[in-house]
Amino acid sequence: MEERKLITVTSPLLPDLAEFNEYLKDIWSRKWITNNGHYHQLLEKALCKYLKVPYVSLFTNGTLPLITALQALRITGEVITTPYSFVATTHALWWNGIKPVFVDIDPATGNINPDKIEAAITPKTTAIMPVHVYGKPCDTKRIQEIANKYGLKVIYDAAHAFGVEINGESILRAGDMSTLSFHATKVFNTIEGGALVMHDEEAKKRIDYLKNFGFADEITVVAPGINSKMDEVRAAYGILNLKQVDKAIDLRKQVAVKYREALRDVEGISFFDDMVGVRHNYSYFPIFIDAEKYGMTRDELYLRMKRENILGRRYFYPLISTFSTYKGLESAKAENLPQATKMAESVICLPMYHLLTNEDVERILNMVLK
DSSP states (O other): OOOOOOOOSSOOOOHHHHHHHHHHHHHHHHHHOOOOOOOHHHHHHHHHHHHHEEEEEEEEESSHHHHHHHTTTTOOOOEOSSSSTTTTHHHHHHHHEEEEOOOOOOOTTBBBBHHHHHOOOOTTTTEEEOBBBGGGOOHHHHHHHHHHHHHOOEEEOOOTTTOOEEETTEGGSSEEEEEEOOTSSSSSSOSSSSEESSHHHHHHHHHHHHBBBBSSSOBOOSSSSOOOOOOOOHHHHHHHHHHHHHHHHHHHHHHHHHHHHHHHOOOOEEEEOOOOEEOOOOOOOOEEEEEHHHSOOOOHHHHHHHHBBOOOTTTTTTOGGGSSSTTTGEEEEEEGHHHHHHHHHHHHEEEETTTOOOOHHHHHHHOOOO
């Protein structure tokens, strides 16, 4: 029997190769391949316009902006965050010698629950680091009110939230800073890459120093920075991908609509609907399995799909709070995180990308619909 086509959980948005080759020829002729080159500057400007934000600083991946934001804002002590995210969120705190304090999530969104934040604040708390999970906006207004009340900074991990807006305004304008990931698996990618969004020129200048060893000029080092600059090749790749990202998002939306139509009345399966007034980017399509009602556990469905060459992803599972580095923390105990634990144990992300065909979607749904 012929093996069926592999349907991966995601697939990268790739620029036109002929166009990219022309950019590469220009890079080769300029002989300036990193350190704030021509395409690096063009991409920063283009992203500011597309994302509707005043300042963007490009990075070589999506983790270093988190680490650098914490340095730039001089965050210490304890930071309140979510256990329901990719490990980079909490690892960035650990690398800065900061203690993460986990609070539970809102089951309606998967995001940090503002109602749980205040009880976790101590005299050592200096910031809140929420995550726009699956690109769904956090309750930024409530979070900012709490931050203002206690004099805390807010850094948003917006790795999933490229281009997401509420009533026409970018969610990247919330908080003190927001970070983006341009990893190959994201809606917009530069193969590896990321960015930090800030709101004033001085913050932009400080970030640019920090990502280049702390150099302010040829002989002046103003801070103990690191090397996390994006090179010209990936910046050029990003400029080309920016031209086609809207079309890719539209195609993702069409897949999401098909999934929702087919799964809406299936007992034991739930999913998120679009939020009112939000421009979503359809970066993921998580479903949640109630094993008793569905007649199969999440892991049984995951393995069943895998046997049929359809790759889902249990994203985010396990919780960050269960990993060896963090599980000893008081805030990491499962009894403190019932909603996050439940979501992690029931989630599976269905394949979601711009290249999925109607036949692919039908195959995926046939597996889920049993």
